[in-house]
Amino acid sequence: MAFTSSMAVVGAQAGPNYPAPMLAIKNMQDAATLGRDAALEVEAKYFAKAAVTPQASALIGVFLADQGVKKAAGAWEKKSKKEIKQAAVLGAGIMGGGIAYQAAYKGLPIVMKDIRDDALALGMNEAGKLLAKQVEKGRMTPAKMSETLGRIRPTLNYGDFGNVDIIIEAVVENPKVKKVVLAEVEGLVREDTIIASNTSTISISLLAEGLKRPQNFVGMHFFNPVNMMPLVEVIRGKQSSEDAVAATVKLASRMGKTPVVVNDCPGFFVNRVLFPYFAGFHMLMRDGADFQAIDKAMERFGWPMGPAYLMDVVGMDTGVHAAEVMAQGFPDRMRHEWQNATQVLVDHQRFGQKNGKGYYVYAPDKKGKPKKSVDPATYDLIKGVVAERKEFAPEEIVARCMVPMVNEVARCLEEKIVASPQEADMSLLYGVGFPPFRGGACRYVDQTGAANYVAVADKLAPLGRIYEVPQLLRDMAASGKKFFG
Numbered sequence: 001m002a003f004t005s006s007m008a009v010v011g012a013q014a015g016p017n018y019p020a021p022m023l024a025i026k027n028m029q030d031a032a033t034l035g036r037d038a039a040l041e042v043e044a045k046y047f048a049k050a051a052v053t054p055q056a057s058a059l060i061g062v063f064l065a066d067q068g069v070k071k072a073a074g075a076w077e078k079k080s081k082k083e084i085k086q087a088a089v090l091g092a093g094i095m096g097g098g099i100a101y102q103a104a105y106k107g108l109p110i111v112m113k114d115i116r117d118d119a120l121a122l123g124m125n126e127a128g129k130l131l132a133k134q135v136e137k138g139r140m141t142p143a144k145m146s147e148t149l150g151r152i153r154p155t156l157n158y159g160d161f162g163n164v165d166i167i168i169e170a171v172v173e174n175p176k177v178k179k180v181v182l183a184e185v186e187g188l189v190r191e192d193t194i195i196a197s198n199t200s201t202i203s204i205s206l207l208a209e210g211l212k213r214p215q216n217f218v219g220m221h222f223f224n225p226v227n228m229m230p231l232v233e234v235i236r237g238k239q240s241s242e243d244a245v246a247a248t249v250k251l252a253s254r255m256g257k258t259p260v261v262v263n264d265c266p267g268f269f270v271n272r273v274l275f276p277y278f279a280g281f282h283m284l285m286r287d288g289a290d291f292q293a294i295d296k297a298m299e300r301f302g303w304p305m306g307p308a309y310l311m312d313v314v315g316m317d318t319g320v321h322a323a324e325v326m327a328q329g330f331p332d333r334m335r336h337e338w339q340n341a342t343q344v345l346v347d348h349q350r351f352g353q354k355n356g357k358g359y360y361v362y363a364p365d366k367k368g369k370p371k372k373s374v375d376p377a378t379y380d381l382i383k384g385v386v387a388e389r390k391e392f393a394p395e396e397i398v399a400r401c402m403v404p405m406v407n408e409v410a411r412c413l414e415e416k417i418v419a420s421p422q423e424a425d426m427s428l429l430y431g432v433g434f435p436p437f438r439g440g441a442c443r444y445v446d447q448t449g450a451a452n453y454v455a456v457a458d459k460l461a462p463l464g465r466i467y468e469v470p471q472l473l474r475d476m477a478a479s480g481k482k483f484f485g
């Protein structure tokens with residue numbers, strides 16, 4: 001009885017993709033009535049079974065890759081002699097507020113500057129809520145909470161910017177606005193102050209164009225929600241100095257994050273590979289797949305949420321805007337002439353969770369968290385841009401979404417946007433929740449077999465250039481070489 005109920009609980013928590021916890025319970029059940037030696041034999045049998053699953057090898061790979069990524073960050077940190085005592089963030093929105101909270105939480109004083117008083121109040125309020133939760137859970141004392149909040153100084157003017165060691169710009173995602181703000185702030189800070197942009201897509205080298213000291217300028221791309229997501233992409237623009245990159249890596253680690261240094265291009269690494277995945281999703285819908293079926297197939301594959309749900313969480317207006325930046329950057333494969341369902345929904349003021357309506361609709365649950373439900377109106381709105389409903393096998397859905405992402409990962413490796421398969425995989429795990437039991441996009445290719453992967457991708461090639469297999473993967477298919485070992 002005890003075993004049956006624990007199997008139900010553990011099975012529900014672990015899900016079908018993590019076999020080891022269930023094997024452990026079955027092991028205990030089989031061994032419970034045996035003597036020591038026989039029980040050890042049973043344990044050896046179950047251990048051997050659990051140790052050689054693809055999940056086990058992927059998770060061991062994740063452990064090693066995590067160490068590799070931290071070691072690479074450590075090497076950068078050693079190069080920096082700069083001490084960061086005072087930071088500033090420009091913009092008190094979703095990201096600026098989160099960055100201010102995270103810095104203060106890790107003991108770093110930070111000035112938070114906005115042009116709107118209400119935005120500052122909202123940013124402080126959000127930080128207060130996050131800290132209150134820590135107090136509620138007994139992880140922080142009320143005194144520590146007020147000390148932490150005291151490290152954030154909200155302001156509408158540039159008063160103290162002469163004392164700031166690093167500025168993180170997190171204003172709206174508009175290159176014109178960003179360039180004006182960056183040039184303005186550069187004129188007010190010390191010559192050695194580092195300026196970092198939290199842009200999610202705009203090329204760092206492009207943003208550096210109007211600056212007098214582009215060597216002090218880098219990208220520092222946090223993920224949303226900042227307090228939860230472990231990854232920070234540190235982006236090296238064409239003119240960014242080694243010092244500026246090293247100091248930014250050091251700051252990201254000090255803020256409790258895992259930094260990965262990447263080279264510059266639109267979308268950097270994570271968004272550059274995420275948007276082809278969304279393109280695969282939009283093409284499936286265009287061709288008649290139901291977005292709920294797509295979400296279901298991708299969640300089965302292991303993603304924490306399917307692409308329609310993810311688009312709602314990211315913000316559909318943000319998604320459309322970022323897709324446009326990516327299309328400008330990579331027109332050969334990321335520009336398309338047809339209108340996609342997300343664009344239509346945005347035209348109808350459906351921005352996702354942020355205004356309660358996207359692919360799904362949202363209402364607060366008992367705990368005040370947004371709970372999604374299906375809205376028939378979504379289907380009416382998008383019917384002009386999607387074909388008549390057609391069933392797609394889950395494997396086809398997975399292939400049509402995953403191939404564009406994996407191909408782009410390989411292109412980023414070819415172009416040295418990301419330095420290694422380890423860093424690529426960990427960035428996807430820590431930045432967008434790639435299923436850990438699959439180990440990341442590169443390990444997924446290894447486990448699928450490059451030749452099998454290429455055969456699947458080649459069948460999809462007529463769909464468009466995002467499905468065209470890059471040379472790196474073709475070579476691996478021909479030689480049998482793997483990304484790992």
Ligand SMILES: NC(=O)c1ccc[n+]([C@@H]2O[C@H](COP(=O)([O-])OP(=O)(O)OC[C@H]3O[C@@H](n4cnc5c(N)ncnc54)[C@H](O)[C@@H]3O)[C@@H](O)[C@H]2O)c1
Binds near residue numbers: 119222223318
């Ligand atoms: N939201 C995300 O999921 C996410 C994730 C990663 C990166 N980003 C990037 O972070 C940046 C900010 O995004 P967000 O979602 O926090 O936007 P947001 O709209 O929530 O906040 C932007 C804030 O900037 C303020 N602002 C505008 N002009 C300003 C100026 N001149 N000086 C100071 N403040 C100014 C606005 O008043 C607003 O409070 C963007 O570049 C975005 O691409 C966003």
